[in-house]
Amino acid sequence: MGRAPCCDKANVNRGPWFPEEDAALKSYIEAHGTGGNWIALPKKAGLRRCGKSCRLRWLNYLRPDIKHGGFTEEEDNIICTLYGQMGSRWSAIASQLSGRTDNEVKNYWNTKLKKKLKAGQVSLNTTIDAVTAATTPLLIQTAETQNSEFSSSQNQSFSSSSLSILTDSNFGFNINPQTISFGPVQLYSQGFVDISETGANSKNSRTLSLSREGSSISDSSPIALESKSLTLTEQGSDETLMDFDFGFHWDFVNGLYYQEKAGELAPDCYPNQLVDFTYADIKP
DNA sequence: AATATATACAACCGCAATAAG
DNA sequence: CCTTATTGCGGTTGTATATAT
Known part of the structure; x- marks a missing residue:
């Protein structure tokens, strides 16, 4: 049947x-x-x-008034920023771009924009500004330091009170107990990995780990990826998480964007720990 | 030149949300 | 309310075209 x-x-x-x-x-x-x-x-x-x-x-x-191709730099930036905030809600993202359909934005992201990001051809200044503006501490607390791995123009420091939540957003972020940094592309030049290309996906539960050098993946802790979830199971130094292709659903301007099952979200979230995102589903 | 592989994107599928009865 | 039909959405696939071997 x-x-x-x-x-x-x-x-x-x-x-x-x-x-x-x-x-x-x-x-x-x-x-x-x-x-x-x-x-x-x-x-x-x-x-x-x-x-x-x-x-x-x-x-x-x-339908009249729809555009095809020819995405502008500004559109690139909007898509990247919104993806960072809400994940793959293509219809919502497309609604912010006049004349673009969800299908086209989705196709554009999957085939071109993601690659442009990795190649460092897209500016994410808007996103970084948004992070700086975050005011609600949520899941991660960290000391305020700078991460020297980032270029000076994109270095950001965060106090624990100003730090909101990380988003993976497909452009990667770097976590360690002392520093937390956002940056789209520099990480790639540091030998960090892109987990989305290791075969991990949102359907098959995978357990992955990063070596201390942050340059390889093996099948053990401390980072576990499950369906739309991310758990940092071990406190350690210099864990680096990259591009899980899940699009965590957080708004780092306003803190937690929305959350369907609030009670199930990481009641015991401690400094240096990421919580399990499995149940942090979203609702408009 | 012929074949294989990669890319781009239109279109499809099934689920979930919503509307209608 | 409950049930059923329709719509909207996002993941995925199919296919034409481009590029590489």
């Missing part, structure tokens, strides 16, 4: 849209609107397409 199909797959076109189909959908919607019912629309418009397919085609491609 599977799920009931949303349409009759046998009598419906699939795959790329033909120009005639585009024209039919566009002219129908321009003349009659969507009628508030996508499922019924293809029949009325004389299209042999699934309603969902029509909706997607209209929203992502045919």
Whole structure:
């Protein structure tokens, strides 16, 4: 017993849209609107397409005023910053960019922007400013020091009272008991690793560790990655966490962004420890 | 030139949220 | 309320094109 199909797959076109189909959908919607019912629309418009397919085609491609390609530096920065704040909520991110669809932002992030970040081609000044502005101490407390691994323009120091929460945000961060630093790309030149490319993913529970040199991964503590979770299981020195590709859901301007099961979030969060994010699910 | 591999992105799928009855 | 239909979303896949071998 599977799920009931949303349409009759046998009598419906699939795959790329033909120009005639585009024209039919566009002219129908321009003349009659969507009628508030996508499922019924293809029949009325004389299209042999699934309603969902029509909706997607209209929203992502045919709808007026949508842009394609040519992301600006400013858009890059907005996407990176918002991803840092809310993770992969593509629809919410896209809503902050005029003329961009969630699908396009998602594709752009996955295929290009992530790489640009790693190559240091995207400025994250906005994000770093946001970190500096954090006022609510949340999960990590740390002494205020600077991390010499970062260029002077991006060095930041945090007092425990000014530090909010880390976000992984796909650009990496560095933790040790004394310092905490954000920086997108410098870490890569230090020989740190990108865990997202080791095969860890959000579906398979993995236990990983970083060597003291922070340059290799093996299958033991102290860092455990589980489904959308991150636990630093051992207090130690110079643990470096990078790019888990999970997009932790924290807003480091306002502290905890939102949290569905507050009671389950790390009741015993001590200095130098990251908490288990497993239950820190989000709600708008 | 032929084949393999990588990239880009449109489109699909199924789940969850929401609306309608 | 409960049930069912529809919509919206994000992860993933499929395919055309570009690039490498």
